[in-house]
Amino acid sequence: MRLTVSSRTIAIILSLLVAGVLTALAWLGPTLPPREGVLVAGITIATCFLLLYLMFEALIFREINNIYAGLEHIKRKEFRRMSNKFLFRPEPLKRMRDEILDMAQRKQQEIDELKRLQVLRREFLADVSHELKTPIFAAQGFVHTILDDDDTDEFTRKKFLQKAAASLDALDLLVQDLVTISQLEKGVVRMRRQPFDIAQLVRDIFEQLELKAARRNVTLELAQLPSETLHVVADRNRIRQVLINLIDNAIKYGRENGHVTVSLAESGKAVRISVQDDGEGIPKEHQSRIFERFYRIDKSRTRESRESGGSGLGLAISKHIVEAHKSAIRVRSEVGEGTTLEFKLPRPRNSAVALAADAT
Numbered sequence: 001m002r003l004t005v006s007s008r009t010i011a012i013i014l015s016l017l018v019a020g021v022l023t024a025l026a027w028l029g030p031t032l033p034p035r036e037g038v039l040v041a042g043i044t045i046a047t048c049f050l051l052l053y054l055m056f057e058a059l060i061f062r063e064i065n066n067i068y069a070g071l072e073h074i075k076r077k078e079f080r081r082m083s084n085k086f087l088f089r090p091e092p093l094k095r096m097r098d099e100i101l102d103m104a105q106r107k108q109q110e111i112d113e114l115k116r117l118q119v120l121r122r123e124f125l126a127d128v129s130h131e132l133k134t135p136i137f138a139a140q141g142f143v144h145t146i147l148d149d150d151d152t153d154e155f156t157r158k159k160f161l162q163k164a165a166a167s168l169d170a171l172d173l174l175v176q177d178l179v180t181i182s183q184l185e186k187g188v189v190r191m192r193r194q195p196f197d198i199a200q201l202v203r204d205i206f207e208q209l210e211l212k213a214a215r216r217n218v219t220l221e222l223a224q225l226p227s228e229t230l231h232v233v234a235d236r237n238r239i240r241q242v243l244i245n246l247i248d249n250a251i252k253y254g255r256e257n258g259h260v261t262v263s264l265a266e267s268g269k270a271v272r273i274s275v276q277d278d279g280e281g282i283p284k285e286h287q288s289r290i291f292e293r294f295y296r297i298d299k300s301r302t303r304e305s306r307e308s309g310g311s312g313l314g315l316a317i318s319k320h321i322v323e324a325h326k327s328a329i330r331v332r333s334e335v336g337e338g339t340t341l342e343f344k345l346p347r348p349r350n351s352a353v354a355l356a357a358d359a360t
Helices: 007-031 034-074 092-148 154-186 198-208 210-215 236-253 299-307 314-324 351-359
Strands: 194-197 219-223 231-234 259-267 270-277 330-333 339-346
Touching: 092 154, 154 314, 194 198, 198 210, 198 219, 198 236, 198 259, 210 219, 210 236, 231 236, 231 339, 236 259, 236 270, 236 314, 236 339
Parallel strands: 219 259
Antiparallel strands: 194 231, 259 270, 270 339, 330 339
8 A cells, every 4th residue: 555645744754853853953063073073064965965856756747747747648558667667767857858859749740730731621521522423413413404495406415415425434533433442541451472574564554544645646665684584573464554644744744756664673572663755854842742742843734644644643542552562652753854653662582482373
């Protein structure tokens, strides 16, 4: 059972002890020789110092422990070992001050981060409402035009219905991308890693995007090692989604009559995959934000993306997929010199695994 003594009781006890020591010294002092008197005076000083020190230990450190108990209640994990950490150690108040200031600094950082996230949340809500509003209003306009005009001929009616359907398809794509990125952020999407030929996957994507590249007279090139195949271990469908987003962006924002190059290179136990265009490049101040949802550098890119059916979430989804593979997308870009986006994927541990993948 813990005995609790008030500070007033401790002060009275210490006062009586100090008074007793001083009274004994005054009583014995005149009868003692000078040398023994000095010795007794030293002992008295030491005793008084010890008593006062213990008083401070008992009174001040108890309050310090109470403060740390409160801090532990606020943030138990960080202050779990602090309740008795500073007892009978030098400069306890300085240590306590440093710890409190450190915690205050961390709390301020958390507050700043929450404010930043709140700003991003407001921007996201504004962006997503704008992105949802555009196809909805477009579809409404075409449908209501048909409903309000009974004299609309069959050709015009079909044309308006096709445009309304295209707007609704864009809306469906946006909603699907929003669901995908939400699932990726929550970590509920599992990556089905298996070995596959990344070079063949790039060739397949080139065939899929060949018509879009031809509209801008963009040449698609695959630069790789002399070997015809190059295997990685990853979720093939998800990496396909990443490469389609990166190559599609390179075609869209690259230079007309230019080149988009996908390079594959062995890098230790991994394969480095890079997508390079020869477009205008990305200014330094925008490079850290291009993977944010709906972030576009200028309004012309926003309009171009809408016309080509983009949702504004491609790079954000790609970033999460690559990070789920324990990698990261790097950006290298200079204004007027194009942009390169690259990431790494692990290689199979042995060639037998790659051969088995080819057989399937």
